[in-house]
Amino acid sequence: MMKEEYVITNYCIIRNNRVWLNGNLVFEGREDPSAFFTSVYRHLDISYAKFFKMDNLCKLGFLAAEFVLRNTNFAQVYQGVDVGIILSNASSSIDTDRNHQQSIASRDAYFPSPSVFVYTLANIVIGEICIRHKLYGESAFFIEKDFYPKGMYTCVKQLLDDDVIKCCIMGWVEMDVKDYDAGLYFIEKQTGHTRGIAIFEPEKLLDLYQQRS
Helix, strand or coil, X not given: CCCEEEEEEEEEXXXXXXXXXXXXXXXXCCCCHHHHXXXXXXXXXXXXXXXXXXXXXXXXXXXXXXHHHCCCCHHHHCCHHHXXXXXXXXXXXXXXXHHHHHHHCCCCCCCCCHHHHCCCCCXXXXXXXXXXXCCCCCEEEEECCCCCHHHHHHHHHHHHHCCCCCEEEEEEEEEECCEEEEEEEEEEEEECCCCCCEECCHHHHHHHHHCCC
């Protein structure tokens, strides 16, 4: 009887105006972050008007998730409740927090924007991905100094072991002014490692994340 394993079936790295999917360069640009994210969105050739209302952290996570779920049949294989999302970063929602702070700093020009305020929580990026793909599984957003795959691995493995979820989008989504960095993975249960990139383990997560520095 073949053993059930947890496998990285897709991964995406977005940094330095480049998008890497499963180790292959799939898009490159030269714009500032906001314009670059729009170029990547148009490259994906999808129609999702809400993308343009998102803050940059949500855009980054949204795009990375689009790539890791592309060319999969997850919507046919899994129900929404079967798919978890576990993310982390170092700066939380600081990029949008600054914009919100500027709007309330002066009593004479006090004009907080609801469209900005709604993104002053890091886990909103999870919500945007869930809305887009109709996902209802377990989710969490952790704040870590650096990408720490061992902690996230333990969390995701426990959810899979307990059959709380059957697959998971997990990884790092960091956005701070012009500095951005995303490393997302799609983890699935498989029997006998029949397809995918590698066995799901902390060392491999870190190795794949660091390959395109």
